[in-house]
Amino acid sequence: MSALVEKHPDVEKSSISRSSADEISPAYDPHNVDATFVDPPKEETLHRGLNARQISMISLGGAVGTGLIIRSGTALVRGGPLGIFLGYSFVGFICYMVMCALGEMCAYIPHKRGFAGYATRFVDPAVGFALGYNYLMKYLIVTPNNINAAGAVIQYWEGGRAVHIGVWMIIFIAFIFFINLLGVRVFGELEFWFSSLKVLALIGLLLMGIIIDLGGNPKHDRLGFRYWQHPHGPMGEYLQAQIPNKPSLTIFLGWWSTLVNALFAYIGTELIGVTVGEAQNPRKNIPIAIRRTFWRILVFYIGGVLVIGMIVPRTDPSLFVANKSKTGAAASPFVVATTLVGIKVLNHVINGAILIFVLSAANSDLYIGSRTLYGLAVEGNAPKFFRRVNRFGVPWPALILCTAFCFLVYLNVSSSSQKVFGWFVNLVSTFGAITWICIVWTHIRFMGALKRQGMSRDDLPYKAPFQPWGSWFALIATSLITLFKGFDTFIPFKTDTFVTAYIALPTFVVLFLYYRIRFRTKLIPLDRVDLISGKREIDEEEKNFVEEQEALGPQPWWKRAFNSL
16 A cells, blocks of 8 residues: 555645736745646646537546436336436436536646545545545446446347357457547547437437327327326335335335435546546636536436336336346336337347447546546656656556456456446445545535635636535435445345445545555645645646637637537
8 A cells, every 4th residue: 555655745845936916825825836736747747638529528428328228227116207207306416516516626726636636635635545546446447347238238139149248348448448548639539429429319219208108109109197107106115025014114215226326327427527637728618518517417317217207117027127137228228118119129229329328438437547547646646657648648557557457347257247237336336426425525625715715706717506505415415325325235134235335435434544644634724725736837728728729710610519519
């Protein structure tokens, strides 16, 4: 563990002059800033090559995946059509609060260390250290999780089964590795198109569901809200066999389980906090990306589960079969819906769409994992070797290590893909929940530091709505979901699911205590929180970018329309 940390957090100061007095925090000498918070020199840093169009799509691509298309069937059985709608809406609001909190900090200081860097700066270096490795572990797990899902998806077709799944795994790993190796501009453009196909597929699925519901199906049967009525709904029940004769409790547990499913589905939207380090004109583009991502996820997730609850009865035996299937089209409630109304061709189309979903998610996951490890190295919390970048600005040592972890997919040689998928989901959702908790806690500290040091949030490039109560709500709600997410592992007790549901919590605590005890760090007083270091350099970088764009002259209408997508 000692090799992970390269320096004491109380690093030396360097003299950098200020451009204007209004940038100065009253808690700091105007001639000294913390060199730790200044981005690395150009030859060791990431390139700002992502525009608002690409950032927004990358965020959507990383967020929309197996959680909606596959695991929503499980949530429907347990929670019912109304339960899944309420559950995804509730967690969706939490997600929006987290995104707004992150956006406010990112727009103010869009540094290249990810949100672990904000925790180091605004809370405690020990929190930043633990959060950085927590987030890294999440992406070391979630990338092979999506590759595992892709392997199961490809085997839905007879031609896919003709090739050994291990061969497909190698092909998928090599595919996402070389895309990431080509640089952020190539990655950003390819991921934009991957995610665009994903959006079109989602729109198609939603329209298909609405048409089926309104009677545009081979049976000409208008469903309406039929499946919201007894005995299919509106609420489901969970663990009736273990908890007999207590319908109110089993209904509540069914709804609570939808929150856990929704948490896994929404986790990933926060990756904007990592892309900010490679964003063009981040003070303008990050708020735009957050607003766009909110509306897209609101439509796709909330609209998606609403449509699923209208066209698939939670009591239908085929849905139970789907939930026991591998993570291909057979596991999707959308395929169940087409089967129920006699549509026989779309299952292959949906399977192809799911394959794009999981490969796009794996691609962005590998990107975020490598940038997270790079950010840890920049802060001195990982070996300096991982700070190295190639001429395209790609942190290639970090990329190679993260790619090596993709070979965890071969765990499914000894266990079924479904079981491995379940383990990964448990791990990922807890790692992601801890990340959300730390983001909103950091934002609460950030707002407190602004107030203590006499700075107004009205002067920030982006002011998050519903604050400070929004961040407090997200902090409490996410903490409760995280603590009780594994309630069903006790009824009866199951060792493997219990460990994967909760192992991330003591891991985070151990990392935090290790750093705090070794370096004797403390919670940073609000009047000593550094709100200035590195800001001048980012201001100048952004000013130069805007001047370069203005020098190019006005863009043609088609290019403006394309970039506004």
